[in-house]
Amino acid sequence: xxxxxxxxxxxxxxxxxxxxxxxxxxxxxxxxxxxxxxxxxxxxxxxxxxxxxxxxxxxxxxxxxxxxxxxxxxxxxxxxxxxxxxxxxxxxxxxxxxxxxxxxxxxxxxxxxxxxxxxxxxxxxxxxxxxxxxxxxxxxxxxxxxxxxxxxxxxxxxxxxxxxxxxxxxxxxxxxxxxxxxxxxxxxxxxxxxxxxxxxxxxxxxxxxxxxxxxxxxxxxxxxxxxxxxxxxxxxxxxxxxxxxxxxxxxxxxxxxxxxxxxxxxxxxxxxxxxxxxxxxxxxxxxxxxxxxxxxxxxxxxxxxxxxxxxxxxxxxxxxxxxxxxxxxxxxxxxxxxxxxxxxxxxxxxxxxxxxxxxxxxxxxxxxxxxxxxxxxxxxxxxxxxxxxxxxxxxxxxxxxxxxxxxxxxxxxxxxxxxxxxxxxxxxxxxxxxxxxxxxxxxxxxxxxx
Amino acid sequence: xxxxxxxxxxxxxxxxxxxxxxxxxxxxxxxxxxxxxxxxxxxxxxxxxxxxxxxxxxxxxxxxxxxxxxxxxxxxxxxxxxxxxxxxxxxxxxxxxxxxxxxxxxxxxxxxxxxxxxxxxxxxxxxxxxxxxxxxxxxxxxxxxxxxxxxxxxxxxxxxxxxxxxxxxxxxxxxxxxxxxxxxxxxxxxxxxxxxxxxxxxxxxxxxxxxxxxxxxxxxxxxxxxxxxxxxxxxxxxxxxxxxxxxx
Ligand SMILES: Nc1ncnc2c1ncn2[C@@H]1O[C@H](COP(=O)(O)OP(=O)(O)OP(=O)(O)O)[C@@H](O)[C@H]1O
Ligand SMILES: [Mg+2]
Numbered sequence: 001x002x003x004x005x006x007x008x009x010x011x012x013x014x015x016x017x018x019x020x021x022x023x024x025x026x027x028x029x030x031x032x033x034x035x036x037x038x039x040x041x042x043x044x045x046x047x048x049x050x051x052x053x054x055x056x057x058x059x060x061x062x063x064x065x066x067x068x069x070x071x072x073x074x075x076x077x078x079x080x081x082x083x084x085x086x087x088x089x090x091x092x093x094x095x096x097x098x099x100x101x102x103x104x105x106x107x108x109x110x111x112x113x114x115x116x117x118x119x120x121x122x123x124x125x126x127x128x129x130x131x132x133x134x135x136x137x138x139x140x141x142x143x144x145x146x147x148x149x150x151x152x153x154x155x156x157x158x159x160x161x162x163x164x165x166x167x168x169x170x171x172x173x174x175x176x177x178x179x180x181x182x183x184x185x186x187x188x189x190x191x192x193x194x195x196x197x198x199x200x201x202x203x204x205x206x207x208x209x210x211x212x213x214x215x216x217x218x219x220x221x222x223x224x225x226x227x228x229x230x231x232x233x234x235x236x237x238x239x240x241x242x243x244x245x246x247x248x249x250x251x252x253x254x255x256x257x258x259x260x261x262x263x264x265x266x267x268x269x270x271x272x273x274x275x276x277x278x279x280x281x282x283x284x285x286x287x288x289x290x291x292x293x294x295x296x297x298x299x300x301x302x303x304x305x306x307x308x309x310x311x312x313x314x315x316x317x318x319x320x321x322x323x324x325x326x327x328x329x330x331x332x333x334x335x336x337x338x339x340x341x342x343x344x345x346x347x348x349x350x351x352x353x354x355x356x357x358x359x360x361x362x363x364x365x366x367x368x369x370x371x372x373x374x375x376x377x378x379x380x381x382x383x384x385x386x387x388x389x390x391x392x393x394x395x396x397x398x399x400x401x402x403x404x405x406x407x408x409x410x411x412x413x414x415x416x417x418x419x420x421x422x423x424x425x426x427x428x429x430x431x432x433x434x435x436x437x438x439x440x441x442x443x444x445x446x447x448x449x450x
Numbered sequence: 451x452x453x454x455x456x457x458x459x460x461x462x463x464x465x466x467x468x469x470x471x472x473x474x475x476x477x478x479x480x481x482x483x484x485x486x487x488x489x490x491x492x493x494x495x496x497x498x499x500x501x502x503x504x505x506x507x508x509x510x511x512x513x514x515x516x517x518x519x520x521x522x523x524x525x526x527x528x529x530x531x532x533x534x535x536x537x538x539x540x541x542x543x544x545x546x547x548x549x550x551x552x553x554x555x556x557x558x559x560x561x562x563x564x565x566x567x568x569x570x571x572x573x574x575x576x577x578x579x580x581x582x583x584x585x586x587x588x589x590x591x592x593x594x595x596x597x598x599x600x601x602x603x604x605x606x607x608x609x610x611x612x613x614x615x616x617x618x619x620x621x622x623x624x625x626x627x628x629x630x631x632x633x634x635x636x637x638x639x640x641x642x643x644x645x646x647x648x649x650x651x652x653x654x655x656x657x658x659x660x661x662x663x664x665x666x667x668x669x670x671x672x673x674x675x676x677x678x679x680x681x682x683x684x685x686x687x688x689x690x691x692x693x694x695x696x697x698x
Contacts, residue, residue, distance in 0.1 A: 393526070394525075
C-alpha cells in the first residue's frame with residue numbers, strides 16, 4: 001500500500017460515514033471538518049519526503065485491515081471493575097475512554113464548583129460557547145496531516161475544564177483503553193482548559209486490553225490561562241502491535257506554567273508531536289520524554305516550541321533507550337519570534353543504543369529572530385558505559401543487575417522531573433518493571449496482554 | 451591464597467603482560483611498583499576480571515580455584531576487591547543504592563537474606579568513620595563530582611563495606627593530601643588481618659611508610675624484573691628505575 005492509497009482509503013471512509021459522524025457531533029466539531037479535509041487532502045499521509053517525518057516511516061505500521069467504530073462500543077463487562085489502575089498512595093479522579101469515546105459508565109467523583117470532566121461530544125452540546133472558544137483553536141491542521149485527519153474524524157474524547165482560580169488537589173487520571181476483538185482504528189480528541197490562576201495535574205495512561213492491533217490517532221488541545229499551572233504526565237503502554245500517533249497542541253498565556261512528561265514503555269509505533277505556543281510574557285514550559293523500545297518498535301518525538309512573547313522559558317529533555325532492531329527519532333524545533341526577547345530555551349536529547357542494529361536519529365532545529373535570547377541544545381547517541389558496568393560488577397553486582405542500575409540511572413533524570421511525588425513513584429515503579437522485562441501490563445489490570 | 455603463574459595478557463593483539471609470576475599468602479602486603487605504562491593497572495584489571503584484556507597464557511589460582519574462569523562479579527563475591535586508579539563516575543546511581551545492591555548481591559551469593567535497613571545504615575555509619583568521609587559524599591551519585599582525593603577515599607570506603615579477602619589498590623595514594631594519605635593508610639591497616647592480603651600499586655615510598663609491605667616487586671614492560679623486601683622501595687625512591695631498565 002502506498003501513502004496515496006491509504007489517503008484515498010481514509011478519505012473515502014470519511015465520505016462514506018460523514019453523515020453518521022456529523023449527526024453524532026455538535027456544530028462546533030462539525031464546523032472544523034471542511035478545513036481539516038482540505039488540509040488532509042493537500043498534505044497527504046506523511047512519507048519520506050515530508051521533512052517532519054523523514055525518520056518515521058509510518059506506512060509499515062499504518063497499512064492493513066482495520067475496522068472503524070462510529071459509536072461507543074458496548075461490552076457487558078464494566079471497565080470500572082476490570083480496570084483498577086489505581087495508584088495506592090495517590091487518590092485520583094479516574095475517567096475512562098474506551099476506543100476513543102468517553103466511557104458511558106464512568107463514575108466521576110464530585111468535583112469542585114464549576115469543574116467539568118466530561119465527554120467532549122456532550123460538552124460541546126451542553127457548553128457550546130465554551131467549547132467553541134477553544135476547540136480546534138490551537139490545533140493547526142495545516143501543520144500535520146494526522147492532526148488534520150483527527151479533526152476530520154473527531155467525534156469524542158475527554159473534555160476537562162478548570163475554572164478561574166480553582167486548584168484541583170486530586171489529579172485527574174485518564175485511562176485510555178483499546179478493547180476490540182478486531183483490529184481497530186481509533187480517533188480520539190481531547191480538550192483541556194485551565195483558566196487563569198487555576199491548577200491541575202493530569203495523568204494519562206494509554207493501554208490496550210487485548211492482543212488486537214490498534215491504530216490510534218489522538219489529538220489533545222491544551223489551553224493554560226494566565227498564571228495557571230498544569231502538569232501532564234503520560235504513560236504510553238499499548239501492546240507492541242499497536243500504533244499511537246499522539247498530537248498535542250498547547251497554548252500558554254502569560255506567566256502560565258505547563259509541564260509535560262511522556263513515558264513510553266510499550267507500543268509498536270509511537271509518534272509524539274508537541275506543538276507549543278508561548279503566547280504571553282513570562283510563560284514557562286517544560287517538555288520531557290523518556291522511551292524504551294526494542295524489537296521492531298519505532299518511537300519518535302517531534303517538538304515545536306514557539307516563543308512568541310518576551311521573558312518565556314522552555315526546557316526540553318528527551319531520553320531514549322533502543323534495543324534490537326528498534327529505531328527512534330527526535331526532532332526538536334525551537335522558534336523564537338522577533339518580539340520574544342529575554343527568551344530562555346534549552347533542549348537536550350540523549351540516547352542509548354543497546355544493540356548494533358538499533359538506530360536513533362536526532363535533529364535539533366533552532367530558528368531565532370531575536371538577539372536577546374539564551375538558547376542551548378545538545379544531543380548524544382551512545383552505548384552503555386562499559387567502564388561503569390565493570391565498576392559495578394567489580395563490587396559483586398551481576399552484569400544484569402549492573403545493567404539495570406545504569407539504565408535506571410539514565411531514566412531517572414526524566415522521571416525525577418515529575419513534580420507530583422506519588423505519580424513520580426508510580427512511574428519509577430513502571431519503568432523499573434519495564435527494565436526488568438516484567439512489564440507488559442499494568443499491575444492491577446484484570447485483562448492482560450503480552 | 452593467590453598464585454599467579456606466567457600470566458600473559460593482551461589488548462587488541464598487543465601483549466602487555468608478558469609472563470608474570472607472583473605468590474601472595476594470607477596476611478601479606480605486597481607492593482607493586484614500576485614506571486608508567488609498565489602494566490601495573492593491567493595486572494590489577496586482569497585479576498579483577500576485566501574482559502577487555504585477553505588472557506593469552508599462564509594461570510591464576512585464588513583460594514585453590516581457577517580465578518580466570520570466574521566472571522568479575524563472582525571474583526568480587528569471593529573476596530577480591532579492586533581499588534581503581536581512576537574510579538568511574540556514575541551519575542544517577544546513588545552511593546547508597548550502589549552499596550546496598552553490592553552488599554545484598556554478596557549476601558545472596560552466600561545464601562544470606564538481604565540486609566535490613568537499620569543494619570545497613572549502621573554499617574554505613576561505622577565504615578564512614580573508618581575513612582572519615584562525610585554523608586554529603588555518600589548521599590550523592592557514585593563518584594559524581596567527587597574530587598580526586600574524595601574518589602580515592604571512596605574506594606577505601608567501599609573496601610571497608612565489602613570486607614574483601616584480597617584487596618588490590620591501584621595507586622590509591624596518588625592525588626591524596628598528607629592527611630588523606632594517613633586516613634587511607636589507617637583505613638587499610640584497620641582492615642588488615644591474618645586471613646586477608648593486600649596488593650598495593652604505588653609510585654611512592656611515602657604510602658609504604660604507613661602500609662608496610664612484606665614484599666616489593668618492580669614491574670617493567672609487562673614482567674616482574676625485581677622482587678625484594680621493603681628496602682627495595684627506598685632504593686627505588688633514591689635511584690629511580692633507570693638502573694633496573696638497564697639490567698633488563
Ligand atoms: N585499553 C587499552 N587499549 C590499548 N592499550 C592499553 C589499554 N590499556 C592499557 N594499555 C596499554 O598497556 C600498557 C600498560 O598500561 P597500564 O595502565 O597497565 O600501565 P601502568 O603500569 O598502570 O601505568 P601507570 O603507572 O601510568 O598507571 C600501556 O602501554 C598502555 O598504553
Ligand atoms: Mg596504572
